[in-house]
Amino acid sequence: MEKENSLLPIGSVVYLKEGTVKMVIIGRSNLLTLPEKETVLFDYSAVIYPLGYVGEKEIYFFNKNDVDKIEFKGYSDSENEQFVKICLIIKINQKIFLFKEMLMNF
Incomplete structure (x- = not known):
């Protein structure tokens, strides 16, 4: 498996746990607002391979x-590596913020 702090590049093809179809990664660090109005950050968005985007x-x-x-x-190049570094910094800052918030409520 990949290093814990890295993100797979766009175009990577993966199988999910207990999955039976290949998935092509088309996005990373996706914020999604769920029907309950909760906003969740997902590492990846993907479509089924070989169908691609169908809606x-x-x-x-x-x-x-x-x-x-x-x-x-x-495919990965210096732009991708820079993007991954920025995502890592954001994720670390998010964890620090949540930890501080937890301490304040303790």
Whole structure:
């Protein structure tokens, strides 16, 4: 599996845990507002391979820990590596904020 702090590049093909179809990653660090009005940050958005995008209701959101197997790793260059670093900084800051908030409520 990938390093804990890294994100797979766009175009990567994965199998999800207990999944039977390949998924192509089309987005990363996706904020999604659920019907309960809760906003959730997902590591990835993907579509079914080989169908691709067939409509907004067929986009699947998941996190790194949902990935069972990496079938193909997408293209990565310095721009991608910079994006991944920024995402990591944001995630670390988010954890620090949540930890401080938890301490204040303790």
